[in-house]
Amino acid sequence: MQSSLSLSFSQGSSAVALAPRSRLSPDSLPLASPAAPASLRFCGLRREALGFSSLRKSGCGASGSVLVASQNRAPGRVSASASDNGSAPKSFDYDLVIIGAGVGGHGAALHAVEMGLKTAIIEGDVVGGTCVNRGCVPSKALLAVSGRMRELQSDHHLKALGLQVAAAGYDRQAVADHANNLASKIRNNLTNSMKALGVDILTGVGTVLGPQKVKYGKDNVITAKDIIIATGSVPFVPRGIEVDGKTVITSDHALKLESVPDWIAIVGSGYIGLEFSDVYTALGSEVTFIEALDQLMPGFDPEIGKLAQRVLINPRKIDYHTGVFASKITPAKDGKPVTIELIDAKTKEPKDTLEVDAALIATGRAPFTQGLGLENVNVVTQRGFVPVDERMRVIDANGNLVPHLYCIGDANGKMMLAHAASAQGISVVEQVTGKDHVLNHLSIPAACFTHPEISMVGLTEPQAREKAEKEGFEVSVAKTSFKANTKALAENEGEGLAKLIYRPDNGEILGVHIFGLHAADLIHEASNAIALGTRIHEIKYAVHAHPTLSEVVDELFKSAKGDSTNYSASDRIDDQRKSHLVKWNTDSASKSRKSWLERIKASMVPWLIDFAICCLTDVLLSLIYSPWRDIFSNFL
The missing domain is CATH 1.20.5 (Single alpha-helices involved in coiled-coils or other helix-helix interfaces)
Incomplete structure (x- = not known):
């Protein structure tokens, strides 16, 4: 299907929880251990990736006396950097080896160091993976430019604020340099952060040779107690499409911004396609969407998608073809334009032929798992994805768990987002250090950084109603408009909607979807509420500063209706949580x-x-x- 990849959730089989085990003996503890590094993150990255050190001074107090570590202290909390990157068991080179140094691998590595594990990370390309080098980081640099251009080009918006600005222009190479420099800076900071914390960065393609054994480069072999596969993904290009990197491109090429075509066709109208349409139209291009499904933005909640189409598509120089496949795309050559042959998505009958200056293939991403040596541990991929259970443990061809082998991020296909990969990596480290942990993927937010932005967490309304029909409960919907928000009106950005999907019987939040100014920032109150199991009747009493955009979410929760008899103070915690707390x-x-x-x-x-x-x-x-x-x- 030629739409940008939508969020995917899957439930794996459950297995017996890992038994706790100690990584370091008390005798191996250093006399003085630094405090655990802080866990601030940015776009799935630790704060160290931005060049800030997280190691605190330790060892001597104000009096200069040495702090002696107690042998009763949990060894898992000792930073590996305190003792030369931990102390691996004699039978293994490392406690943990991670194949792939993208955002997921980076998050896992840093958390492993915090937990006292001797850690190595293998990278066959460049540190940072897709997100830092060819994804979220450089794309946000381009979107920052497109946002400024839209503000300067909107005469109506500027006049409403009393501003007068001359015609806006841009330097294409300078814009491209901005994106490239940002990616380079984050990549270097991320590399330095791992080195500073004692993570061994090994260069070369990683391959699983067998249980607890990995090869990298030509003939370097290392062993590890546990192994994490975090190899990420690459752009998916359907058959019949010829990519030349100049006139027929993927997102990898588009982020270099080597040209701004007058007319570009974008195949796929999901996150990737929408964001690039925002960039190209702001820089002066005309855009044509080609979507296999019957509507644009198929991965979004339908109501949010309709509003987004009215604001992001209809007023701009964008047209679209839905319900069609691009069966063949030929790059421009010898003065001829790019040709795109369209067929009906259902009947496969020829529909039309387009001639454009360039074509961007934004049909989602495919897992990068070839050549991993999975056959050495009897693992067979499913459409390229590594099969895992809910604890990210790899499942072999017979349905059995492969001991000490995990897979996180885009390579397992559970949720193809950078911050989801990082969260999965942290979850795995929790498990290998003896603490059972299962990540709730329905609490992980997603965002599309168009202008205005789109964000979501949890289920869409159709998904929630389908779930309700199967499980036998009711679903209610609450909405609030940005036009009722003082801060949004002050910015002259009242176009927007927030939507809450919930259970009126117990106040459970099933999903939240936002379209409007800074929607990507506003969604986290809802995602945290879902992660913590907070109910509507608990969060609706929270106080928000006035006037702020956060009041959009505040009013959204306050507008939710339900059985007030279920919302007494004694019932603010559901039976399961209350029982746990009482016990x-x-x-x-x-x-x-x-x-x-x-x-x-x-x-x-x-x-x-x-x-x-x-x-x-x-x-x-x-x-x-x-x-x-x-x-x-x-x-x-």
Whole structure:
């Protein structure tokens, strides 16, 4: 299907949880250990990727005394950088080896170091992967330019604000350099951050040789207790399309912005296609969308998609063909334009032939898993994706888990987003250090950085209603407009909608979709609420600063209706969470009382013994001293 890849969720089989194990013995702890690095992230990247060091000074306090680590301290919390990147078991070269240094591998590596694991990461191309070099980072640089251009080109918008600006122009090479320089900066910072924290960066293509064994480069072989595959994805090009990198291009080529064609066809109207249409139209190009499905933006909630089409497509120099395949695309040659042959998506009958200056193939991405050596561990890919369960553990051809082998990010196909890959990597590290962890993919947000932006988390309305019909519950929808938001009106950006899909019986948030100014930033309140299991009747009492765009989400939650009898203070936590908390509090109180009595007993008994000895000593001394007191007194 020639639409940009939509979010995909899959449920794997459950298996027995990993048993906890200690990575380092207490004797291997250093005398002084630095505090765990902070976990701030940017676009799935740690803050170290932006050039900020996260290591805190440790070892000496204000008095200059050395802090001695207690042997009771959990060894998993010791930073590997404190002891030369950890101490691997004698039978393995590393605790953890990661194949692929993209955002997912980077997130896993840094968390592994924090947990005290000796870690290596293998990269056959450049550090940063698709996101940093050919994806989210350079594309946001181009979109920043397109956003400024739209502001300067909108006479109506500027006049409404009382501004007068001369005609806007741009330097194509300078715009391209901005995107390239940003990618280079983030790539270098990301590399330096891993080196500073003690991650070994190994250069070469990684291949799984067998259980717990990896080859990189020509003949370098290393062993690891656990292995993570994080090889990412590449642009998907359907059959019949010839890519020359000049006039028929993928997103990899488009981000270099080597040219701005007068007329460009974009095959696929998902995230990738929409964002590039925003860039090209802002820079003066005319755009034609070619979409295999019957409507544009098929991956979005239908109501949000219709509004986005009215704002992002109809007023701009964009036309479109839906329900058609591009069966053949021939690059421009010898003065002839790019030719695109269209056929009906259902009947496969010829429909039309287009002649354009350039064509961008934005039909999604395919997993980059060839040559990984998966056959050495009896793993067969499914449409190129590595099969995994909900804990990212790799499943072999017989349906069994492959011990100590994991796969994260685009290569497993669960959710092809950079920050999802990073979250999966962190989840895997939690497991290999003895803590069972299952990532809730329905709580992971996604965003399309058009102008205005589109963001979403959870289920679309059709998906929610399908789920409700199967499981037997009702679904309600609440909406709020940006036109009712003071901050949006002050910016003269009142075009927008926020939509909440929820269960009225218990207040569970099923999905949130936003189209409007800074929608990509606003979605996180909803995604965090879903991740934490927060219900409507809990979050609707939160206070938001006024006037801010965050009040769009505030009003969205407040407008949700439900059975108020279910929303009393005693019912703010659902039965499962309440039961867990009550049990936790009861156990905690019991342990606290027991601990208090033990402390009293431990401190009082020695004191009582000392007191009794002192009293007995006084009595004995009195008895001994009394007969002699009168004699000495008379003598003196």
